[in-house]
Amino acid sequence: MAHAYTPGLKVIPCTVLRKRRVLPIPGKVLASEGQEVGATDVVAQTELPGKVFPVNIANRLSVTPDEIPPFLLKKVGDPVKKGEILAENKPFVKWFKTTVESPISGTVDSVSDITGQMLLREPPKVLPLQSYIKGKVVEVHPNFGVTVETEGTFIQGIFGIGGETNGPIAMAVETPDEELTPEHIKAEHKGKIVIGGKHAGLATIKRAIEAGVHAIVVGGIHDRDLRQILGYDIGVAVTGTEKIGVTLIVTEGFGLIPMAEYTFKLLASRNGENASVSGATQIRAGVMRPEIIVPGYPKDVKECKREEGRGWIEPGDPVRIIREPHFGIIGTVLSLPPELTKCASESHVRVLEVQLADGTKLTVPRANIEVLEK
Amino acid sequence: MENKEPQIIIATDCGSTTTKAILIEKKGDTYRQTFRGEAPTTVEAPFEDVTKGVLNAITEVEELSGRKILDGERIITPAKGDVGVDVYVSTSSAGGGLQMMVAGAVKAMTGESAQRCALGAGAIVMDVLASNDGRADHEKIERIRQLRPDMMLLSGGTDGGTVTHVVELAQFLKAADPKPRLGASYKLPVIYAGNNKAQPQIKEILDDRTALIVTENLRPVLERENLMPARHKIHDIFLEHVMQQAPGYPKLMKMVGAPIMPTPAAVGTMTEKFAKANDYNVLAVDIGGATTDVFSVFTGVFNRTVSANLGMSYSISNVMAEAGLPNLLRWLPFDIDEQDLRNRLKNKMIRPTTIPQTVEELQVEHAVSREALRLAFEQHKALAVGLKGVQQERSISDAFDQTASGQSLISLMHLDYIIGSGGILAHSPRRTQSMMMMIDAYQPEGVTMFAVDSIFMMPHLGVLSQISEKAALDVFYHDCLVRLGTCVAPKGLAKEGANILDWELVPEGGKPVSGTLRFGELLHLPFAESKGKLVLKPAKGFDVGAGPGNSREAKCEGGQVGLILDGRGRPFELPKAHARRIAELNKWYKAMEMYPA
Numbered sequence: 001m002a003h004a005y006t007p008g009l010k011v012i013p014c015t016v017l018r019k020r021r022v023l024p025i026p027g028k029v030l031a032s033e034g035q036e037v038g039a040t041d042v043v044a045q046t047e048l049p050g051k052v053f054p055v056n057i058a059n060r061l062s063v064t065p066d067e068i069p070p071f072l073l074k075k076v077g078d079p080v081k082k083g084e085i086l087a088e089n090k091p092f093v094k095w096f097k098t099t100v101e102s103p104i105s106g107t108v109d110s111v112s113d114i115t116g117q118m119l120l121r122e123p124p125k126v127l128p129l130q131s132y133i134k135g136k137v138v139e140v141h142p143n144f145g146v147t148v149e150t151e152g153t154f155i156q157g158i159f160g161i162g163g164e165t166n167g168p169i170a171m172a173v174e175t176p177d178e179e180l181t182p183e184h185i186k187a188e189h190k191g192k193i194v195i196g197g198k199h200a201g202l203a204t205i206k207r208a209i210e211a212g213v214h215a216i217v218v219g220g221i222h223d224r225d226l227r228q229i230l231g232y233d234i235g236v237a238v239t240g241t242e243k244i245g246v247t248l249i250v251t252e253g254f255g256l257i258p259m260a261e262y263t264f265k266l267l268a269s270r271n272g273e274n275a276s277v278s279g280a281t282q283i284r285a286g287v288m289r290p291e292i293i294v295p296g297y298p299k300d301v302k303e304c305k306r307e308e309g310r311g312w313i314e315p316g317d318p319v320r321i322i323r324e325p326h327f328g329i330i331g332t333v334l335s336l337p338p339e340l341t342k343c344a345s346e347s348h349v350r351v352l353e354v355q356l357a358d359g360t361k362l363t364v365p366r367a368n369i370e371v372l373e374k
Numbered sequence: 375m376e377n378k379e380p381q382i383i384i385a386t387d388c389g390s391t392t393t394k395a396i397l398i399e400k401k402g403d404t405y406r407q408t409f410r411g412e413a414p415t416t417v418e419a420p421f422e423d424v425t426k427g428v429l430n431a432i433t434e435v436e437e438l439s440g441r442k443i444l445d446g447e448r449i450i451t452p453a454k455g456d457v458g459v460d461v462y463v464s465t466s467s468a469g470g471g472l473q474m475m476v477a478g479a480v481k482a483m484t485g486e487s488a489q490r491c492a493l494g495a496g497a498i499v500m501d502v503l504a505s506n507d508g509r510a511d512h513e514k515i516e517r518i519r520q521l522r523p524d525m526m527l528l529s530g531g532t533d534g535g536t537v538t539h540v541v542e543l544a545q546f547l548k549a550a551d552p553k554p555r556l557g558a559s560y561k562l563p564v565i566y567a568g569n570n571k572a573q574p575q576i577k578e579i580l581d582d583r584t585a586l587i588v589t590e591n592l593r594p595v596l597e598r599e600n601l602m603p604a605r606h607k608i609h610d611i612f613l614e615h616v617m618q619q620a621p622g623y624p625k626l627m628k629m630v631g632a633p634i635m636p637t638p639a640a641v642g643t644m645t646e647k648f649a650k651a652n653d654y655n656v657l658a659v660d661i662g663g664a665t666t667d668v669f670s671v672f673t674g675v676f677n678r679t680v681s682a683n684l685g686m687s688y689s690i691s692n693v694m695a696e697a698g699l700p701n702l703l704r705w706l707p708f709d710i711d712e713q714d715l716r717n718r719l720k721n722k723m724i725r726p727t728t729i730p731q732t733v734e735e736l737q738v739e740h741a742v743s744r745e746a747l748r749l750a751f752e753q754h755k756a757l758a759v760g761l762k763g764v765q766q767e768r769s770i771s772d773a774f775d776q777t778a779s780g781q782s783l784i785s786l787m788h789l790d791y792i793i794g795s796g797g798i799l800a801h802s803p804r805r806t807q808s809m810m811m812m813i814d815a816y817q818p819e820g821v822t823m824f825a826v827d828s829i830f831m832m833p834h835l836g837v838l839s840q841i842s843e844k845a846a847l848d849v850f851y852h853d854c855l856v857r858l859g860t861c862v863a864p865k866g867l868a869k870e871g872a873n874i875l876d877w878e879l880v881p882e883g884g885k886p887v888s889g890t891l892r893f894g895e896l897l898h899l900p901f902a903e904s905k906g907k908l909v910l911k912p913a914k915g916f917d918v919g920a921g922p923g924n925s926r927e928a929k930c931e932g933g934q935v936g937l938i939l940d941g942r943g944r945p946f947e948l949p950k951a952h953a954r955r956i957a958e959l960n961k962w963y964k965a966m967e968m969y970p971a
Binding site: 049065114222236367 | 511512515516537538541542545546548549550551553575664683688689691692694695696712713716717718719720721722723724725726727728729730731732733734735736801803804970
């Protein structure tokens with residue numbers, strides 16, 4: 001049977017997931033193998049070296065760099081407080097005395113008689129690393145972190161902003177093609193993962209931030225609204241560090257696009273349950289998509305899938321067209337002609353035939369479709 | 375190997391997504407590329423071994439050519455009959471290529487020299503630190519800490535000059551304690567190529583915290599750059615440290631018959647060889663999904679820049695952010711709602727493998743491409759400059775024509791050849807589209823020839839040129855370059871419809887054709903012969919390379935597009951009025967038969 005390879009976003013009712021949770025620099029692992037951990041439990045911790053502040057002693061005292069040692073009141077390794085005197089000159093007339101005060105609290109890192117600079121370092125900052133998902137520690141990476149395993153619902157979005165968060169799922173609309181409006185966001189949504197339909201506009205996102213919503217999941221957003229919220233245009237899709245007060249996950253794309261019914265129904269089936277959510281997206285080598293993870297089995301599911309899906313497409317598969325002129329339209333694969341076909345732009349490409357619900361047949365480049373879960 | 379020229383060569387280029395293999399065979403006196411194969415690159419999980427993709431690509435070449443090249447995972451050398459090859463060479467840009475951070479004392483002097491040095495070695499420059507870069511000192515330290523480069527190049531000061539600034543930079547570097555991108559366990563390689571008088575201090579500061587390599591100063595005196603020693607060190611460290619950390623590379627390094635080159639370094643080498651062999655001023659561009667590389671050779675001086683976030687898919691949205699929507703919209707011969715265009719571009723960014731199905735979608739991509747090419751070229755012109763801070767001797771004749779030091783080396787009037795590569799230029803449905811995109815983006819002046827590298831073979835040929843320059847050039851002329859033709863663009867402005875040029879084209883062995891070019895007009899003549907002569911008589915005030923109003927004869931090349939006479943003026947500006955702009959665009963696109971009716 002003809003089939004074609006297609007990448008697809010995963011929307012799986014129940015699967016086995018492993019998350020590698022590691023520190024950026026070595027530290028201490030706080031969880032042990034076999035331990036059950038909650039989403040907000042700290043599994044590893046490290047100290048980030050403090051920020052460094054240079055102070056040009058020579059300039060401030062109007063001496064050459066090699067002349068500074070006798071004027072120093074602090075030596076390498078000494079603790080200093082903000083405002084404390086680091087160096088001072090000793091003039092005959094007291095009025096001409098110059099002192100150099102510390103701009104920060106920390107320690108003296110180094111002093112150079114070539115540049116005349118003293119480097120001060122702020123105290124280290126503790127960096128705790130949370131488990132992010134509820135599950136079991138299945139591997140310990142010494143000095144760096146752990147791998148946590150869980151079984152549950154796994155849904156990938158196409159694009160997101162904002163970092164990791166968690167909270168109970170709250171369905172705010174009735175259908176996947178309903179707009180998520182500011183009126184849908186209620187006080188009770190504070191700390192929750194709010195699920196909308198085809199779109200959330202600027203006012204809705206602002207309302208969600210005000211209400212303390214942890215995350216919004218919708219089918220589409222307008223790029224113009226995204227620019228308004230962030231204050232800049234996203235140039236390259238590497239996100240996850242934005243701090244706008246809410247994590248935003250788009251499941252379908254930019255524009256008004258109803259959320260895929262399968263995704264919507266699956267989320268609805270886990271309404272009220274705790275989910276872990278991340279908006280981090282990276283569309284380059286090492287692709288990363290935003291995700292929603294709901295640990296535990298959904299109703300009517302007794303066993304979780306271990307396989308990754310078949311990774312190709314066959315006639316009968318439901319697909320979504322992901323490029324103009326039919327962007328967002330959903331249909332079923334009718335056939336996969338093997339020969340190259342000339343499309344309207346005159347490119348010669350591999351195509352497939354898609355049948356829509358009303359019987360219309362469309363011919364679309366294979367690169368312009370995405371397979372949907374049945 | 376020195377005594378015997380290789381007869382059969384296999385070359386691969388390991389890109390981020392695809393590994394491409396080509397087979398080159400000597401047929402009579404000439405080397406030709408005969409078969410090619412490709413396979414997905416296998417640097418990432420689950421394979422994590424680049425050689426798997428290499429072997430798959432070579433297997434495809436084996437199947438197509440009938441030549442047995444592999445014995446298990448070993449490449450059979452030398453060639454005997456239908457078995458084996460004489461040499462295997464490879465380039466690599468997998469895993470994000472070579473990422474560097476550079477530092478110099480003064481941004482416009484040693485900072486710029488260090489940047490040129492790293493770019494020329496094929497690196498992506500993540501940031502340029504300098505004592506006077508406008509950032510507070512603690513911000514510089516934070517920046518060093520945040521970025522995790524593959525290696526760092528530290529320069530500063532002329533030999534014997536002041537040591538303070540470069541020592542200060544070294545101290546910041548030490549305080550930041552930077553970590554390399556790959557492999558948390560090894561020390562970050564730092565190349566010191568600054569003031570030789572500061573070497574002892576630099577060693578004292580950095581020796582224990584970093585893997586310090588000291589080499590010759592890249593700017594020994596203000597008047598001269600000495601980039602090669604530091605470039606060689608970058609290449610050595612790329613092979614010894616960076617590649618050793620990448621999955622499967624230690625194995626690949628044992629397979630090759632010449633050192634692996636970073637892909638852009640190989641393309642640069644090939645551009646230089648081509649320019650030198652023909653005595654041309656050359657501009658080469660490779661526009662990819664994420665980045666755009668620009669290479670130029672002007673009066674023998676090579677420069678390379680990489681615009682890390684200008685590209686046609688992953689970075690498409692950044693082109694919009696940098697160029698601004700009005701600049702994209704100006705190339706479209708139809709109306710489109712701003713919100714619609716924004717959403718379309720973002721959708722391409724998040725689904726980068728989709729392709730334009732309609733003419734309208736194609737035109738949107740071509741508009742983006744023009745702006746990406748233009749912006750990358752602007753960045754290139756800013757870096758491909760003469761040395762700054764150099765004292766100039768002036769005579770009284772310079773009194774009215776004083777130029778500052780550090781002028782761009784790029785002169786559009788003296789540019790002879792433009793080579794385009796990358797999907798949007800190499801695979802456009804019509805070749806006229808590729809040529810016009812480059813003409814609109816670069817606005818060449820006078821007489822300029824165009825070609826595309828249709829299957830991006832320049833990396834393979836660049837690395838091959840280390841072993842056999844003849845083989846590399848033979849394949850470059852015969853199999854790599856697809857000649858598009860020549861563009862004639864008189865420099866100057868006039869009223870719409872005014873005669874600006876009398877021209878005559880004399881194709882080698884063909885019938886001469888002649889005519890007049892009017893201002894605002896775009897003429898297209900089929901001209902397929904590989905060589906020809908142009909006789910150009912510009913109107914008063916218009917320049918085609920011999921000065922305003924002066925006639926000129928010039929060599930030219932025909933190709934798949936032919937001759938384009940561009941009477942739109944230089945500097946070229948699109949009409950400001952909306953309706954007129956659309957009418958003009960449609961007129962030009964029609965004249966060039968760019969799109970289906």
